[in-house]
Amino acid sequence: MDWKHHLDETSANLADYRKTHEAAGRGFTAMHRGAMGEGSLTLREKELIALAIGIAQRCVDCIGFHVQAAAKAGATRDDVADVIGVATLMGGGPAYMYGVKALEAYDQLIGEP
Numbered sequence: 001m002d003w004k005h006h007l008d009e010t011s012a013n014l015a016d017y018r019k020t021h022e023a024a025g026r027g028f029t030a031m032h033r034g035a036m037g038e039g040s041l042t043l044r045e046k047e048l049i050a051l052a053i054g055i056a057q058r059c060v061d062c063i064g065f066h067v068q069a070a071a072k073a074g075a076t077r078d079d080v081a082d083v084i085g086v087a088t089l090m091g092g093g094p095a096y097m098y099g100v101k102a103l104e105a106y107d108q109l110i111g112e113p
């Protein structure tokens with residue numbers, strides 16, 4: 001999978017949806033900002049949690065976006081690998097398969113082998 005192309009395409013689709021249903025787009029953005037805002041957990045920790053849930057729920061788009069955001073917040077490839085272990089524990093074999101996608105996304109989007 002070409003992660004950069006995939007996320008660019010998803011971002012364009014999301015932008016189109018936000019124009020079509022502005023209230024829903026604003027609502028989701030507000031919820032995202034509220035959940036990821038300042039609190040007792042760091043942004044890095046929150047992004048890694050979101051990545052684990054994306055893996056366990058088998059959401060390819062969530063995996064890509066949260067890999068990028070986690071790395072931007074200071075997460076390393078080893079952090080992503082650790083998250084895959086926890087997500088697999090909670091989500092079983094399907095999470096394991098999607099976890100491998102998260103490492104592929106990290107390697108392509110962040111470039112740290």
